[in-house]
Amino acid sequence: MTHLIGTYECKADAKGRLMLPAAFKKQLAPVLQEGFVLKRGVFQPCLELYPMKEWNLLMQKMNRLNRFKKKNNDFIRRFTAGVKMIEIDGTGRLLIPKDLIVFAGITKELVLSSAVNILEIWDKDKYEQAIDDATSDFADLAEEVMGFEDDGNELS
Template identity: 70%
Template sequence: MVSLIGTYECKMDAKGRVMLPAAYKKQLADLVEEGFVVKRSVFQPCLEVYPMQEWRSVMAKLNKLNRFVKKNNDFIRRFTAGVKTVEMDSSGRFLIPKDLCQFASLKKEIVLSSGVTIFEVWDKGSYEKVLEDAVIDFADLAEEVMGNIDVDELS
């Protein structure tokens, strides 16, 4: 399993092509050949890019849901809405489909931000605004999310 590190400002060309930063290329070197899946984020106006190996893991979890339960079926439909596979070209670029560019309001200036096993693709302005507009104090959020976890369980 890959554990991505880094946030990078990039440029997207008029056709929606993005050059993967060298640091990501290095971190994803063993996974590039399999390709990636790009999808709408559930919580934010950005895109999520999954290495194919990670996507298969997520799909295995979704496949355990009972499709005869309406909420499960609705969730699967919404979660996979707009999903596309993408591959790197010989120059190390990947193409973001137009409909997904529109969903995330991507313009020329974008940000690629690591999300542990995936990376997010943001419009630069939207990314900066989300960071600035955080309603919850990050210290409070960190305590709520991580405060009850035994540190020994993390290793």
Template identity: 75%
Template sequence: MNSLIGTYECKVDVKGRLMLPVNIKKQLLPIIENGFVLRRSVFQECLELYPMEEWQLLMQKMNKLNRFKKKNNDFIRRFSAGAKMVEVDANGRLLIPKDLTVFAGISKEVVVSSSINIIEIWDKDKYEQAISDAAGDFADLAEEVMGQQDDEDGIS
């Protein structure tokens, strides 16, 4: 799957249904019928939407963990806690389960943001806060994370 692109403001209806933005839907079109997994983010109070093929790749990596190590078992349990299979309906809507809505603090206004191969779903206020909190540190973070890339591909 190619990288997803875009950040969009959307609304969730009273039943917890999110109308996917047209541009995101177009990018997902080749794989939309395979379904998705929606889960809690590890680092933020947001949700992560994995196309099924991306989820399967991640599960293959996690399946290599030695389950006879308590730390690995605890990680697997926490990582998969609350994960749900979800589908996009014929109208382009995604139903966000109530427990995940509560976890992410989603009320009505949300931000749907691409994150390379997955989509993050945020409460709009929490997204704006997370972006503004990180704004001052982004230059340092970019240098630390990407500045050491001196391989042949040469990210610049």
């Protein structure tokens, strides 16, 4: 599993190309040749960039869903809507397709943020707003998600 670290600001050109920050390029060096999958965010107006290995692990989970249950089929369709295979060129640039630029409301200023095993690509203003919106309840969220009260396995 890939573990990415960092948050970086960058710019997209008029064609929707962005230069991968050197720190991410270095972290992703072992998987650059395998390619990536770019998709719409599930909960936020951002894009998610999956190294192919991570995408394949996720697709193994998706393949276990019973496609004869309507909600599973609907979920798969919506989750994979707009999915694109992406390659990073020799200079470290990636091209964001127009439909995904529109979905995420991306302008020229971007933020690339690590989210454990994937990168999120945000319009800078939307990213800052999402972080500001989450600040007030982050302590409660952290306790709920990481406190492990529900399974008795407290972190120590």
